[in-house]
Amino acid sequence: MNAHPPLFEVRDLRVAFGRNGVFAEAVRGISLHVDHGEVLGIVGESGSGKSVGMLAALGLQPEGARVSGSVRFKGRELVGLPRRALRELRGSRIAMIFQDPLSSLNPVMTVGDQIAEAVRLHNPDLSRRAALDRAKDLLALVAIPQPDRRLQQYPHEFSGGMRQRVMIAMAVANDPDLLIADEPTTALDVTVQAQIMEVLAELQARLKLGLVLITHDLGVLAGHADRVAVVYAGQVVEQAGVDDLFARPGHPYTRGLIASIPDMTAQSERLFSIDGTPPALGRLPAGCPFNPRCVAAQDICRREAPPLHRKGDHAAACHFAFSATESAA
Amino acid sequence: MTRYILRRLIAMPFLVLGIVTLAFLLTSVTKGDPLTAIVSDRQLNNPEVVAAAKAKWGLDRSLPERYAIYVGNLLTGDMGTSFITRRPVAQDVLYRLPATMELVIAAMAVGATIGISLGVLAAYFRNTVIDHVARLFALFGSSIPVFWLGLALLYVFSVQWGVLPGPGRLDARATPPPMVTGFMTIDTLLAGDFRLFLDAVWHLILPAFVLGWAVAGTISRLVRANMLEVLSREFILTARAKGAGEFRVVIRHALRNTMVPTLTVIGYSFAYLLTGAVLTETIFSWPGMGSYAVDAARGLDFPAIIGVTIVGGVVFLVTNLLTDIAYVVANPRVRLG
Numbered sequence: 040m041n042a043h044p045p046l047f048e049v050r051d052l053r054v055a056f057g058r059n060g061v062f063a064e065a066v067r068g069i070s071l072h073v074d075h076g077e078v079l080g081i082v083g084e085s086g087s088g089k090s091v092g093m094l095a096a097l098g099l100q101p102e103g104a105r106v107s108g109s110v111r112f113k114g115r116e117l118v119g120l121p122r123r124a125l126r127e128l129r130g131s132r133i134a135m136i137f138q139d140p141l142s143s144l145n146p147v148m149t150v151g152d153q154i155a156e157a158v159r160l161h162n163p164d165l166s167r168r169a170a171l172d173r174a175k176d177l178l179a180l181v182a183i184p185q186p187d188r189r190l191q192q193y194p195h196e197f198s199g200g201m202r203q204r205v206m207i208a209m210a211v212a213n214d215p216d217l218l219i220a221d222e223p224t225t226a227l228d229v230t231v232q233a234q235i236m237e238v239l240a241e242l243q244a245r246l247k248l249g250l251v252l253i254t255h256d257l258g259v260l261a262g263h264a265d266r267v268a269v270v271y272a273g274q275v276v277e278q279a280g281v282d283d284l285f286a287r288p289g290h291p292y293t294r295g296l297i298a299s300i301p302d303m304t305a306q307s308e309r310l311f312s313i314d315g316t317p318p319a320l321g322r323l324p325a326g327c328p329f330n331p332r333c334v335a336a337q338d339i340c341r342r343e344a345p346p347l348h349r350k351g352d353h354a355a356a357c358h359f360a361f362s363a364t365e366s367a368a
Numbered sequence: 369m370t371r372y373i374l375r376r377l378i379a380m381p382f383l384v385l386g387i388v389t390l391a392f393l394l395t396s397v398t399k400g401d402p403l404t405a406i407v408s409d410r411q412l413n414n415p416e417v418v419a420a421a422k423a424k425w426g427l428d429r430s431l432p433e434r435y436a437i438y439v440g441n442l443l444t445g446d447m448g449t450s451f452i453t454r455r456p457v458a459q460d461v462l463y464r465l466p467a468t469m470e471l472v473i474a475a476m477a478v479g480a481t482i483g484i485s486l487g488v489l490a491a492y493f494r495n496t497v498i499d500h501v502a503r504l505f506a507l508f509g510s511s512i513p514v515f516w517l518g519l520a521l522l523y524v525f526s527v528q529w530g531v532l533p534g535p536g537r538l539d540a541r542a543t544p545p546p547m548v549t550g551f552m553t554i555d556t557l558l559a560g561d562f563r564l565f566l567d568a569v570w571h572l573i574l575p576a577f578v579l580g581w582a583v584a585g586t587i588s589r590l591v592r593a594n595m596l597e598v599l600s601r602e603f604i605l606t607a608r609a610k611g612a613g614e615f616r617v618v619i620r621h622a623l624r625n626t627m628v629p630t631l632t633v634i635g636y637s638f639a640y641l642l643t644g645a646v647l648t649e650t651i652f653s654w655p656g657m658g659s660y661a662v663d664a665a666r667g668l669d670f671p672a673i674i675g676v677t678i679v680g681g682v683v684f685l686v687t688n689l690l691t692d693i694a695y696v697v698a699n700p701r702v703r704l705g
Contacts, residue, residue: 099608130611137609142602147624147700156620157610193700209610 044114046249048072052108054095063321066092067273076247080264088273098125131161134210138222140202144194151190157212177208200231217249258300272328279353289355387681391674405451405668448671457675466550468656472641474576479583487591509585518578518651535653575652594626628699635691
């Protein structure tokens with residue numbers, strides 16, 4: 040249907056970790072795509088495989104992990120690409136930012152040097168001076184005051200929010216097409232979270248970035264994502280446009296996530312939470328992986344893993360995905 | 369930063385005075401009678417000779433008096449006269465200290481280079497053959513005594529294979545260059561004699577390696593442990609996500625973060641090297657402080673013993689200060705006001 044291939048397309052991505060020759064899959068066939076200038080939210084609990092999957096897509100999986108499936112960037116296959124070719128893409132066409140900006144920055148290098156390094160790695164002919172000038176502009180771009188002075192400082196001299204701005208500046212240093220932000224606000228104070236999201240949203244619009252926003256907090260995605268993929272136990276269990284997802288969630292896990300967003304206007308005292316914990320690596324229950332925690336689980340859920348049911352652009356991996364809404368309609 | 373260094377510098381004279389006092393007191397409470405070193409056995413029963421010797425060397429005075437005179441002389445750079453060489457101790461030290469420093473610095477260079485390289489390789493290729501070989505190398509280095517290793521290597525490389533020279537700082541037939549710095553490698557270059565310079569370097573290799581091996585072992589284990597820790601940190605992932613190659617990730621991002629503990633160990637290894645130099649110098653006929661100290665101790669040469677102790681102490685203080693400064697420079701988080 041599309042003349043152009045999507046900016047970033049992941050198909051049946053699997054990542055397995057081995058111990059003593061026995062491999063267990065942390066990512067069990069994730070498929071998703073991001074178009075130019077589109078914001079895709081990926082939501083799931085910690086350990087669901089959302090971060091590992093995205094890292095592996097760029098060849099940054101932990102040592103000893105086994106990666107299979109297909110990852111295409113502008114139509115070019117990344118899985119199995121030589122390390123050198125991947126390196127040329129990373130930081131130039133595809134950038135990443137991480138959860139904890141303090142541990143993500145090198146403590147013994149000045150902020151200016153770290154940003155300039157990102158610039159020069161992909162523009163080797165640029166002088167150090169010119170790269171530092173570019174770094175200064177980048178700091179100004181993410182609204183860090185006094186960029187001249189800040190360049191010469193070390194990460195520990197920055198506040199948490201300012202550090203994350205530095206990470207963002209570093210990520211967009213080479214005008215990438217795709218930015219993968221892995222829990223960019225999780226380690227920050229609540230008041231700062233909103234500011235960082237604003238910076239990200241503004242840059243995304245200005246630079247026409249494809250943005251993958253990984254989070255465990257569905258609430259963060261409400262105002263920022265175009266589409267959302269819900270990941271559970273290493274699989275995408277639901278995928279839909281953001282409004283559609285919030286209005287008509289097709290998977291009970293998504294309904295649980297929506298219900299656990301704190302509601303400032305509600306009078307209820309207790310916060311909703313989904314009972315139980317996600318399955319441990321390599322210890323999946325029979326049938327639907329969510330069935331032990333599901334309030335609506337039937338016999339079939341304990342026997343058969345549900346296929347992905349589709350309804351337009353909305354997909355959900357639940358035996359009863361669209362039956363409830365349809366009967367209600 | 370400057371205030372911190374200033375504070376440390378101000379403390380230095382007091383520390384040195386402490387060392388002088390201790391060295392002086394320790395030698396005065398030892399059992400040995402320095403007269404046996406000054407007066408020949410035959411003359412020891414001659415009261416006149418003994419009294420004259422006592423008067424000449426100030427041994428007839430009380431301990432506090434001798435201490436006051438010694439400290440007074442020290443301030444003018446006079447460390448007394450050696451009983452054995454009959455030359456001023458300060459002059460002997462000036463001649464011998466550079467020889468030791470040249471050996472110790474060369475050993476440190478060998479130890480740090482081998483140690484850091486092995487540590488980095490062992491960490492990056494952990495649990496592979498490279499890692500095991502590095503571990504074995506470190507184990508040998510720290511468990512083989514210097515005197516045995518020195519003799520064994522001299523025998524193999526010099527006597528058997530003849531690829532490296534025997535003991536000494538220069539070929540026995542060569543004429544040493546005029547002494548300027550006391551560093552043979554520098555003095556030969558100052559004299560414009562490049563062949564002699566190569567000869568000096570050639571003679572440094574074995575003793576520097578013997579002395580440096582143990583330090584290399586310690587440093588490689590430390591670097592390996594620190595590298596493993598740093599390589600698992602998140603900023604390493606950031607560097608890779610930026611598109612940095614493995615070499616840059618390891619050297620620029622990881623190794624630089626392990627420099628703080630490494631510098632500390634390198635600095636404090638100086639003390640070990642100074643002591644280790646005693647044995648190495650003896651084996652390699654190296655005219656340094658170590659062999660001077662051994663001769664002084666054997667001959668109850670008290671002025672020389674005190675002199676060696678003070679110089680050793682001062683060298684130790686200075687290297688510790690340099691270590692602490694390097695520590696601050698390498699670690700921006702502890703820049704002190």
